[in-house]
Amino acid sequence: xxxxxxxxxxxxxxxxxxxxxxxxxxxxxxxxxxxxxxxxxxxxxxxxxxxxxxxxxxxxxxxxxxxxxxxxxxxxxxxxxxxxxxxxxxxxxxxxxxxxxxxxxxxxxxxxxxxxxxxxxxxxxxxxxxxxxxxxxxxxxxxxxxxxxxxxxxxxxxxxxxxxxxxxxxxxxxxxxxxxxxxxxxxxxxxxxxxxxxxxxxxxxxxxxxxxxxxxxxxxxxxxxxxxxxxxxxxxxxxxxxxxxxxxxxxxx
Amino acid sequence: xxxxxxxxxxxxxxxxxxxxxxxxxxxxxxxxxxxxxxxxxxxxxxxxxxxxxxxxxxxxxxxxxxxxxxxxxxxxxxxxxxxxxxxxxxxxxxxxxxxxxxxxxxxxxxxxxxxxxxxxxxxxxxxxxxxxxxxxxxxxxxxxxxxxxxxxxxxxxxxxxxxxxxxxxxxxxxxxxxxxxxxxxxxxxxxxxxxxxxxxxxxxxxxxxxxxxxxxxxxxxxxxxxxxxxxxxxxxxxxxxxxxxxxxxxxxxxxxxxxxxxxxxxxxxxxxxxxxxxxxxxxxxxx
Amino acid sequence: xxxxxxxxxxxxxxxxxxxxxxxxxxxxxxxxxxxxxxxxxxxxxxxxxxxxxxxxxxxxxxxxxxxxxxxxxxxxxxxxxxxxxxxxxxxxxxxxxxxxxxxxxxxxxxxxxxxxxxxxxxxxxxxxxxxxxxxxxxxxxxxxxxxxxxxxxxxxxxxxxxxxxxxxxxxxxxxxxxxxxxxxxxxxxxxxxxxxxxxxxxxxxxxxxxxxxxxxxxxxxxxxxxxxxxxxxxxxxxxxxxxxxxxxxxxxxxxxxxxxxxxxxxxxxxxxxxxxxxxxxxxxxxxxxxxxxxxxxxx
Numbered sequence: 001x002x003x004x005x006x007x008x009x010x011x012x013x014x015x016x017x018x019x020x021x022x023x024x025x026x027x028x029x030x031x032x033x034x035x036x037x038x039x040x041x042x043x044x045x046x047x048x049x050x051x052x053x054x055x056x057x058x059x060x061x062x063x064x065x066x067x068x069x070x071x072x073x074x075x076x077x078x079x080x081x082x083x084x085x086x087x088x089x090x091x092x093x094x095x096x097x098x099x100x101x102x103x104x105x106x107x108x109x110x111x112x113x114x115x116x117x118x119x120x121x122x123x124x125x126x127x128x129x130x131x132x133x134x135x136x137x138x139x140x141x142x143x144x145x146x147x148x149x150x151x152x153x154x155x156x157x158x159x160x161x162x163x164x165x166x167x168x169x170x171x172x173x174x175x176x177x178x179x180x181x182x183x184x185x186x187x188x189x190x191x192x193x194x195x196x197x198x199x200x201x202x203x204x205x206x207x208x209x210x211x212x213x214x215x216x217x218x219x220x221x222x223x224x225x226x227x228x229x230x231x232x233x234x235x236x237x238x239x240x241x242x243x244x245x246x247x248x249x250x251x252x253x
Numbered sequence: 254x255x256x257x258x259x260x261x262x263x264x265x266x267x268x269x270x271x272x273x274x275x276x277x278x279x280x281x282x283x284x285x286x287x288x289x290x291x292x293x294x295x296x297x298x299x300x301x302x303x304x305x306x307x308x309x310x311x312x313x314x315x316x317x318x319x320x321x322x323x324x325x326x327x328x329x330x331x332x333x334x335x336x337x338x339x340x341x342x343x344x345x346x347x348x349x350x351x352x353x354x355x356x357x358x359x360x361x362x363x364x365x366x367x368x369x370x371x372x373x374x375x376x377x378x379x380x381x382x383x384x385x386x387x388x389x390x391x392x393x394x395x396x397x398x399x400x401x402x403x404x405x406x407x408x409x410x411x412x413x414x415x416x417x418x419x420x421x422x423x424x425x426x427x428x429x430x431x432x433x434x435x436x437x438x439x440x441x442x443x444x445x446x447x448x449x450x451x452x453x454x455x456x457x458x459x460x461x462x463x464x465x466x467x468x469x470x471x472x473x474x475x476x477x478x479x480x481x482x483x484x485x486x487x488x489x490x491x492x493x494x495x496x497x498x499x500x501x502x503x504x505x506x507x508x509x510x511x512x513x514x515x516x517x518x519x520x521x522x523x524x525x526x527x528x529x530x531x532x533x534x535x536x537x538x539x540x
Numbered sequence: 541x542x543x544x545x546x547x548x549x550x551x552x553x554x555x556x557x558x559x560x561x562x563x564x565x566x567x568x569x570x571x572x573x574x575x576x577x578x579x580x581x582x583x584x585x586x587x588x589x590x591x592x593x594x595x596x597x598x599x600x601x602x603x604x605x606x607x608x609x610x611x612x613x614x615x616x617x618x619x620x621x622x623x624x625x626x627x628x629x630x631x632x633x634x635x636x637x638x639x640x641x642x643x644x645x646x647x648x649x650x651x652x653x654x655x656x657x658x659x660x661x662x663x664x665x666x667x668x669x670x671x672x673x674x675x676x677x678x679x680x681x682x683x684x685x686x687x688x689x690x691x692x693x694x695x696x697x698x699x700x701x702x703x704x705x706x707x708x709x710x711x712x713x714x715x716x717x718x719x720x721x722x723x724x725x726x727x728x729x730x731x732x733x734x735x736x737x738x739x740x741x742x743x744x745x746x747x748x749x750x751x752x753x754x755x756x757x758x759x760x761x762x763x764x765x766x767x768x769x770x771x772x773x774x775x776x777x778x779x780x781x782x783x784x785x786x787x788x789x790x791x792x793x794x795x796x797x798x799x800x801x802x803x804x805x806x807x808x809x810x811x812x813x814x815x816x817x818x819x820x821x822x823x824x825x826x827x828x829x830x831x832x833x834x835x836x837x838x839x
Contacts, residue, residue, distance in 0.1 A: 055425050060353045081549070087431030097426040100445040100536045109440070110430035115544035146536045159426065166430055264735035271636035274629040275649065278709075281702050282656050285667045292670060339562045346559035361567060363829060368569055370756070370825040371818060372763020373661075374790045375573070378814035381797075382576045405566065433548065435555035456658075463660025466765040466790070470797045490662040494766060497666065512666045516659070523655050 006031040006170065006200040007052060012066035014047060016059060021047050023224045025066070029217070034196050036211045036232070037204045039221035040247075045204045048221070049172050052202065053089040054082055070170070087114065089170045090163025090199075095179040096155035098147035099162075103139050106147050106158055110166035125165060132195075133161035134187060153184025160191065170200045177210070189214050208248065212236060220244050286516065293513025296506035302514070306476050306507065310487070310496060314503035316476075318511050321492035323478045325515075327393060328488055329462035332400035336408050336457055339401075341450065344412035345438040352424065362413065368406035374466040376403040381470035391473030394482040399471045400461045408457040415449025416442060420540045445537060451529045459522040463515065465490035489515040574818060581812035584805050593812065599776050606809045608816065610778045614693070614786035617779050618768060619761040621697035626705050627754055634712035639738055657706035665770030668699040673771055676783075686783060689773070694782040696772035700761050708757035715749035716742065748831055755828030759821045765790035789817055 005028045012025035022044050029035045037045040050056050052068060054075060067074045075085050087110075099106050107126045116122065126143070130136040135157045142149070147158060156176060163171065173192070177185035192201055192214055205211055211218060215232040220241070228241045239245040301317035308315060347358050380399025389395045419442060427437045443450070465488075473485030474495060489511050496508035584593065588606060596607025637646055676698070677690030719742055727737040743750070773785020774795060793813050800807040 083431045091429035097422040271632045274632040342559040374765040433552040435552040
């Protein structure tokens with residue numbers, strides 16, 4: 001691979017109780033590309049994603065071994081403040097989770113808690129990120145309205161803007177379009193292709209077409225294991241693994 | 254008669270019974286409210302709610318129940334505030350900080366339910382013990398401490414029931430913005446559960462203002478309105494309890510007026526709680 | 541930025557500390573209450589045997605005789621009868637509301653149950669004096685050819701049964717709601733009528749929950765003080781019938797706090813009574829809740 005590696009995962013094993021959820025994961029995720037985690041539901045994609053910003057900490061009985069290195073730092077075993085690591089990564093969930101406050105404050109929240117409270121500065125940043133998420137035109141006249149007054153598609157874009165506002169370098173997206181209508185989904189996909197110029201994006205999906213449209217690099221998972229990974233065109237045109245081939249062809253026919 | 258007929262008759266019989274039990278409950282509630290109204294309304298006057306009793310609450314025929322109204326508001330208000338300072342942190346802690354310790358949290362819930370079940374007279378006796386231990390006399394402060402202990406489990410569990418319903422995704426979203434646990438708890442969880450928290454406070458206030466057994470040993474009773482925490486205090490429930498047993502008609506009327514005022518307060522609280530439950534806090538997200 | 545981060549972490553730690561302190565206090569509270577009451581009842585326990593205190597019927601504080609049996613038995617009478625009255629009403633209403641009633645009935649009953657649950661004990665007492673006591677004296681008495689004052693175990697039970705109805709009913713409604721709808725569908729699809737489904741399937745399936753609800757109601761009733769005290773008569777005697785006055789344990793505590801200091805060991809026996817109440821109610825609660833948890837695990 002010619003592009004620099006952003007996230008390097010080595011020998012990652014993860015158990016929840018007695019269940020072996022992730023088995024010997026070894027993957028590298030390139031910088032400023034869209035890496036798609038592909039596979040059927042329940043294969044461990046989401047868990048792998050949530051390992052990257054340690055949201056697995058919120059689960060009971062999780063045991064984890066191996067390493068996840070981001071910018072030369074093993075985030076699984078770091079002593080550094082976990083909030084700083086999480087701030088590096090914006091998260092987009094399966095359905096939007098706006099904060100219980102108005103649209104403006106949804107974006108400003110992350111800025112305020114990291115100490116940027118200057119009013120003028122806040123105004124500027126809120127506008128900038130809302131524009132980046134293509135939400136400014138729809139929301140500029142109702143910034144004081146509750147976030148729950150937005151449509152689901154708009155809420156998801158708000159969540160994206162909110163994530164961008166805290167200056168992440170990575171965007172983790174967990175099937176971000178699964179609750180959205182086709183038009184909103186396309187808007188999100190299009191945004192990702194714009195955003196990859198400045199961010200490393202990891203996208204979890206089980207929709208092959210979506211992967212085909214946006215992926216630069218593909219990681220294919222099956223029953224907790226990574227069975228194939230590589231540049232998108234190689235994996236899609238010439239899959240080496242039988243399961244991958246079936247998945248790709250099955251969806252074509 | 255065929256089997257089928259018997260079955261139909263049986264079902265009909267029980268449906269009638271069910272209908273009667275349900276209506277009986279409604280009737281009983283109406284009966285209670287009407288009897289309190291009928292006895293209380295004639296006794297209620299401006300004098301009654303604007304004056305303290307004259308000539309002693311047990312014998313004096315003049316004056317009203319202002320001492321008990323103010324005393325009850327002080328007592329319930331003070332203990333609700335104190336209980337809130339303990340309950341909100343505990344409820345947030347259980348649902349934010351301990352989110353992955355499912356077993357521990359369930360054990361705490363179990364304990365809280367046990368505490369909820371302890372009769373208020375036991376809290377009263379225990380509060381009396383604490384009062385003696387601290388060297389206090391019967392006073393507003395001793396009453397506030399006792400009632401606080403008594404309403405804390407109620408308040409925590411009511412808040413907890415609301416916070417339990419907040420989806421995990423909101424927690425994840427907040428953390429991924431780099432917020433600390435206390436920021437997540439107080440800035441996001443608190444807002445999301447705001448209406449539920451208000452309901453919990455109202456519920457606890459209602460319990461606090463209505464309970465007699467827990468304050469019987471600790472607040473004392475007086476004709477005056479307390480001006481400091483160390484003075485004894487009259488309360489509405491005890492105003493009813495003591496004055497109803499008086500042989501003097503006018504004194505009994507004070508008890509009925511107190512009963513009406515207390516019932517009205519409880520009804521207002523119950524209506525407010527419903528309103529807050531329905532009309533969610535403006536920014537609450539409906540997941 | 542460095543300063544801000546430090547301040548922020550400090551604030552987080554302070555909140556964390558306070559939350560932890562509060563939680564530990566709350567967790568320890570049952571223990572503290574139990575120990576506090578035990579400490580206060582120690583004097584009486586050191587001069588009288590536990591068996592004597594609990595099972596002797598001789599109550600003469602002046603001559604140092606402290607048998608609680610009349611009070612404990614009165615409590616049992618009042619609670620059991622109140623449960624016998626309220627249990628069928630609650631069960632029938634819960635079935636009605638969850639299986640038969642239209643939406644608007646439920647919408648009406650929710651506030652009714654809530655308000656009934658919120659009415660203070662002392663108001664129930666006033667109502668008992670105004671309605672129940674005359675009712676027992678003027679209606680029930682003549683029915684049995686008896687002259688009754690009305691202040692009796694029966695009056696106490698009637699008032700108490702109304703008080704625990706909302707409590708039991710709320711739990712029962714939850715129990716019936718948590719039954720899977722597939723259960724009803726399955727029963728109906730094999731040709732059972734609605735009532736047969738209720739009788740043979742739902743009630744059977746919900747049985748442990750129903751028993752728990754009654755258990756919780758019983759323990760709630762056992763500790764109820766003021767309302768019962770106002771109508772039950774308060775005569776120290778082992779009751780032998782529902783028309784006699786009784787003197788339940790909570791009423792004993794509430795009625796005598798004034799004399800607590802005047803007779804030797806009187807304060808100690810009252811605190812011991814509170815301890816007995818605490819232990820009985822908590823054990824009952826524990827048993828009922830464990831039963832519920834077991835049932836939930838089963839499902």
